[in-house]
Amino acid sequence: MNIVDMNVLTLRENLLNKNLKVYEVIEAFLKRIEQTEDKIDALLYINKEKALEEAKILDQKGPDPDKPLWGIPCTIKDILTTKDIPTTCASKILENFVPFYDAEAVKRLKDAGAIILAKANMDEFAMGSSNENSAFKITKNPWNLEKVPGGSSGGSAASVSARQAPFSLGSDTGGSIRLPASFCGVVGLKPTYGRVSRFGLIAYGSSLDQVGPITRTVKDAALILKVIAGKDEKDSTSSPMPVEDYLNGIDELKDLQGIKIGIPKEYWETELDEDVREECEKVVETLKRLKAEIVPISLPHTPYTIATYYIIIMAEASSNLARYDGVRYGFRYSEAKDFIDMFIKSRSLGFGPEVQRRIVLGTYVLSAGYYDAFYKKAAQVRRLIQEDFFKGFEKCQVMCAPVSPTPAFKIGEKTDPLQMYLSDIFTASINLAGIPAISIPAGIGKRSKLPVGIQFFAMPFKEKELLKITNLIEKEIGQLPKPFELERS
Numbered sequence: 001m002n003i004v005d006m007n008v009l010t011l012r013e014n015l016l017n018k019n020l021k022v023y024e025v026i027e028a029f030l031k032r033i034e035q036t037e038d039k040i041d042a043l044l045y046i047n048k049e050k051a052l053e054e055a056k057i058l059d060q061k062g063p064d065p066d067k068p069l070w071g072i073p074c075t076i077k078d079i080l081t082t083k084d085i086p087t088t089c090a091s092k093i094l095e096n097f098v099p100f101y102d103a104e105a106v107k108r109l110k111d112a113g114a115i116i117l118a119k120a121n122m123d124e125f126a127m128g129s130s131n132e133n134s135a136f137k138i139t140k141n142p143w144n145l146e147k148v149p150g151g152s153s154g155g156s157a158a159s160v161s162a163r164q165a166p167f168s169l170g171s172d173t174g175g176s177i178r179l180p181a182s183f184c185g186v187v188g189l190k191p192t193y194g195r196v197s198r199f200g201l202i203a204y205g206s207s208l209d210q211v212g213p214i215t216r217t218v219k220d221a222a223l224i225l226k227v228i229a230g231k232d233e234k235d236s237t238s239s240p241m242p243v244e245d246y247l248n249g250i251d252e253l254k255d256l257q258g259i260k261i262g263i264p265k266e267y268w269e270t271e272l273d274e275d276v277r278e279e280c281e282k283v284v285e286t287l288k289r290l291k292a293e294i295v296p297i298s299l300p301h302t303p304y305t306i307a308t309y310y311i312i313i314m315a316e317a318s319s320n321l322a323r324y325d326g327v328r329y330g331f332r333y334s335e336a337k338d339f340i341d342m343f344i345k346s347r348s349l350g351f352g353p354e355v356q357r358r359i360v361l362g363t364y365v366l367s368a369g370y371y372d373a374f375y376k377k378a379a380q381v382r383r384l385i386q387e388d389f390f391k392g393f394e395k396c397q398v399m400c401a402p403v404s405p406t407p408a409f410k411i412g413e414k415t416d417p418l419q420m421y422l423s424d425i426f427t428a429s430i431n432l433a434g435i436p437a438i439s440i441p442a443g444i445g446k447r448s449k450l451p452v453g454i455q456f457f458a459m460p461f462k463e464k465e466l467l468k469i470t471n472l473i474e475k476e477i478g479q480l481p482k483p484f485e486l487e488r489s
């Protein structure tokens with residue numbers, strides 16, 4: 001098997017039994033990056049020399065079976081700080097920012113032996129669903145170069161799908177891991193809010209942001225989650241709940257007998273692209289064949305998801321982004337007349353249009369006269385949305401739904417911001433509720449020839465159940481082939 005076609009667990013096996021040298025592995029992925037990057041533009045920075053250097057050191061020391069990711073390369077969404085490696089958040093305002101510390105999730109990967117190959121492109125400050133909001137380049141979908149990879153972790157998902165790396169870390173505030181995972185045909189896991197430390201994750205919506213893995217298999221997601229999850233003193237919202245061994249016993253389930261899977265009608269009885277409906281319904285048939293009990297569920301506040309999410313996220317973003325003032329970080333307009341002029345011009349030139357739109361709207365919904373009408377109301381509805389899920393989970397262990405109403409859309413197709421916001425209709429409610437969700441490939445749409453994803457979600461901290469169930473489904477429906485468009489050209 002080609003090195004770049006190996007998933008994390010296969011690479012690990014080959015590295016530990018010395019079938020492969022770390023140096024060989026890193027070289028193979030760097031070569032693959034060279035071959036594919038021109039076409040897909042998934043990366044913002046390639047950490048070539050340091051990655052090769054680290055590989056040499058690891059090879060000299062010899063395999064360490066206690067390190068679960070010993071010698072395994074990865075890409076990291078450019079929203080996570082990486083020590084001595086540029087971290088831009090795909091924004092001009094952080095263009096020359098080189099952090100002096102690693103995000104906690106990144107540190108845990110490195111402690112486990114992982115090697116950072118590259119920083120992945122994204123929508124500026126994670127605001128977007130297509131990667132078109134990056135200040136630097138637009139990532140293309142490896143399955144069809146005219147389509148978006150999804151966002152905001154689009155570079156991460158495209159890099160894993162294109163075999164530039166066996167896994168990546170992304171962040172999910174309203175769908176940003178699951179949507180690109182579904183558009184690019186890979187696995188994306190958004191853990192329970194608080195499961196993974198947010199230290200060093202550049203803040204977008206602090207009450208919603210969560211770091212998670214993007215991989216090609218469910219088992220790889222289980223392995224990575226175990227490495228990055230757990231309490232961190234540097235993030236007071238990280239949970240002290242013990243971290244489970246998500247891989248242990250993952251193959252135990254032989255069928256889904258005795259497991260109730262909820263089908264929320266608001267997510268299914270709505271306008272869905274035919275490919276999405278067909279592929280997702282096939283998965284439901286598979287669930288039935290595996291003897292799961294399918295339970296109809298209603299989540300009645302679903303229609304308020306987009307309005308609620310966007311009020312809360314813009315409010316939090318406007319407050320989080322106040323720190324970029326031209327004084328402390330990144331870009332500063334140097335010909336300003338005075339302080340106010342410097343502040344205004346640094347922010348106006350440093351932030352892109354979508355980020356500015358959200359800062360303005362967020363400031364508005366938080367302003368004295370409107371706070372009660374918008375922000376407070378949204379916070380109340382958020383609670384109702386969460387209660388819908390908790391009530392639903394009294395009738396079933398997990399629920400499943402499409403990740404997005406359509407497969408990947410064309411670059412440039414969604415010019416109206418509201419159209420773009422509607423891509424998050426099936427994902428954002430899960431962040432509002434703080435629950436875990438995993439997106440896995442359901443199949444390739446017959447008409448679009450693009451991957452379609454399906455997501456499974458459960459009560460807080462039920463990651464292990466989710467991983468067990470989706471691992472079984474993945475075995476049953478099989479993994480996707482390599483993205484053909486990339487191989488053809």
Ligand code: GLN
Binds near residue numbers: 126129172176177
């Ligand atoms: N598309 C959503 C937004 O723009 C979600 C982004 C995310 O999860 N980071 O806010």
